[in-house]
Amino acid sequence: MYFVTGTDTDSGKTLIGSALLYKAKQQGTTLGVKPIASGCEMTTQGLRNSDALSLMAQSSLKLPYEQINPFAFAPAIAPHIAAKQAGQSLSVASIERHLRTLPFHKVDFSLIEGAGGWRLPLGEGAYLSDLAKALELPVILVVGLKLGALNHAVLTQEALLADGLEIAGWVANRVDPKMSVPEENLQSLHEMMSSPCLGVVPYLDSPDVAQVASYLDINGL
Structure with missing residues (x-):
């Protein structure tokens, strides 16, 4: 099981998480979960999030959807603020309790997708990164290639290592087609990142x- 995080919200x-599941599904069974999601749409079946549906x-x-995305909020704002507006509270303990009821042991490859960046606040001094720490999960870092990516990637790597977690690998995902000198930035990432690169995804107008x-x-996971 892996925890997927990113250098920022739009990385x-x-x-990448869906693509990892797709790749793994060619060799075995898979399960992807997104415990917290804001920006959900109301449907006849209740709130639904496009990220969770993709996984x-x-x-x-x-x-059932509610097992994949147990904490769903309509406003496209920070989840802990959305939760407060909805009269709910988020905690590492409540999320962990839910995840421990899921049958991850029944699949060959599984991942939990975070929300926002590594230090997504849950409120009252807690962060979603505390969940990955509590579960002792290896982390896959998605680096959104754009201006500022080097700083974001290195800072996130430092935070992950300081938290005592293993970085299983990182993926470079080009999100800005107008990014200057992308190859030079990519080379710098290879030099600065301490874990294996799992892939470099070019900018795609309609990503599939x-x-x-x-x-x-x-193969290295």
């Missing part, structure tokens, strides 16, 4: 999970 965690589509083990998966190598 492409869901796209579900690439999960061979089919579970199968297409993105072709740029990834999960």
